[in-house]
Amino acid sequence: xxCEALIDYFNGTLNDKxxxxxxxxxxxxxxxxEELEELRLLTADLPFAAEPxxxxxxxxxxxxxxxxxxxxxxxxxKTAPAPAPRKPARQWLQPLLAASLLxxxxxxxxxxxxxxxxxxxxAREEPATLAGSVQLAATEGFxxxxxxxxxxxxxxxxxxxxxxxxxxxxGTEAYQVWLINEAGDKVRAGTFNTDESGRGAxxxxxxxxDNWQMIAVTLEPTATSEQPLGDIVLAAEL
Numbered sequence: 216x217x218c219e220a221l222i223d224y225f226n227g228t229l230n231d232k233x234x235x236x237x238x239x240x241x242x243x244x245x246x247x248x249e250e251l252e253e254l255r256l257l258t259a260d261l262p263f264a265a266e267p268x269x270x271x272x273x274x275x276x277x278x279x280x281x282x283x284x285x286x287x288x289x290x291x292x293k294t295a296p297a298p299a300p301r302k303p304a305r306q307w308l309q310p311l312l313a314a315s316l317l318x319x320x321x322x323x324x325x326x327x328x329x330x331x332x333x334x335x336x337x338a339r340e341e342p343a344t345l346a347g348s349v350q351l352a353a354t355e356g357f358x359x360x361x362x363x364x365x366x367x368x369x370x371x372x373x374x375x376x377x378x379x380x381x382x383x384x385x386g387t388e389a390y391q392v393w394l395i396n397e398a399g400d401k402v403r404a405g406t407f408n409t410d411e412s413g414r415g416a417x418x419x420x421x422x423x424x425d426n427w428q429m430i431a432v433t434l435e436p437t438a439t440s441e442q443p444l445g446d447i448v449l450a451a452e453l
Contacts, residue, residue: 220240224238224251341368341369341370344367344368345364345367346365346367347364347453348363349363349430349453350451351376351378351430351449351450354446354447357382357446357448359378359379359381359413359448360379360380361377361378361379361449362376362377363430363453364376365421371420371421372421373418373419373421374404374419376417376418376432377416378407378416378449379412379413379414381409381415382413382434383411384434387437388434388435389406389407389437390408390415390433390435391403391432391433391438391443392404392407392419392430393430393432393433393443394422394427394430395427395428395430395431396426396427401442403441404419405417405419406435429450431443431447431450432447432449433448
């Protein structure tokens with residue numbers, strides 16, 4: 216625990232774990248104990264920082280009358296001992312402590328505002344729901360299988376495709392996923408490679424302005440194809 220935690224410890228803004236760690240540090244650090252004492256002395260003077268107000272004549276008369284009406288102190292009564300002089304805080308430390316207090320308070324307000332904004336954002340988020348899933352079958356001459364799941368979340372639709380037992384691509388080859396609408400238009404919905412066992416996966420946020428009829432996976436010569444050039448390996452109707 217570093218000594219800069221002193222201000223937060225004095226303000227009481229540390230959590231239980233950090234407070235306990237700092238108190239352990241405080242027992243071993245003379246400088247921190249002295250600065251903490253000076254900080255307490257500095258803030259103890261705050262109530263006396265206001266300018267003295269002169270009481271009006273009526274108040275003076277009432278106070279003085281009450282004082283002189285009291286019984287005189289007898290010889291056997293002991294006067295209260297004078298309070299011990301307080302150790303004055305180092306003058307150079309006072310502006311630094313005041314600035315640290317201000318920064319600590321500002322940081323706490325900022326963190327609270329950030330937490331409130333995050334909580335509100337989480338509350339606005341909707342849980343993801345499964346809108347449907349299909350099994351993709353291998354076309355003639357190819358092996359493998361895949362499952363495509365359509366997920367609704369926060370007003371958006373996504374497709375998640377998981378494939379296995381595919382042929383492992385060689386060289387620059389890559390698998391690409393395509394969404395096909397009723398007009399035959401094709402949109403690339405992701406590119407993936409497989410591991411040594413022929414397994415691969417990809418996710419894609421689906422455009423919402425088309426009525427998608429089919430999903431297909433092709434083995435492309437490169438990963439940059441904008442339209443399918445290779446053979447269709449897997450396909451299914453949506």
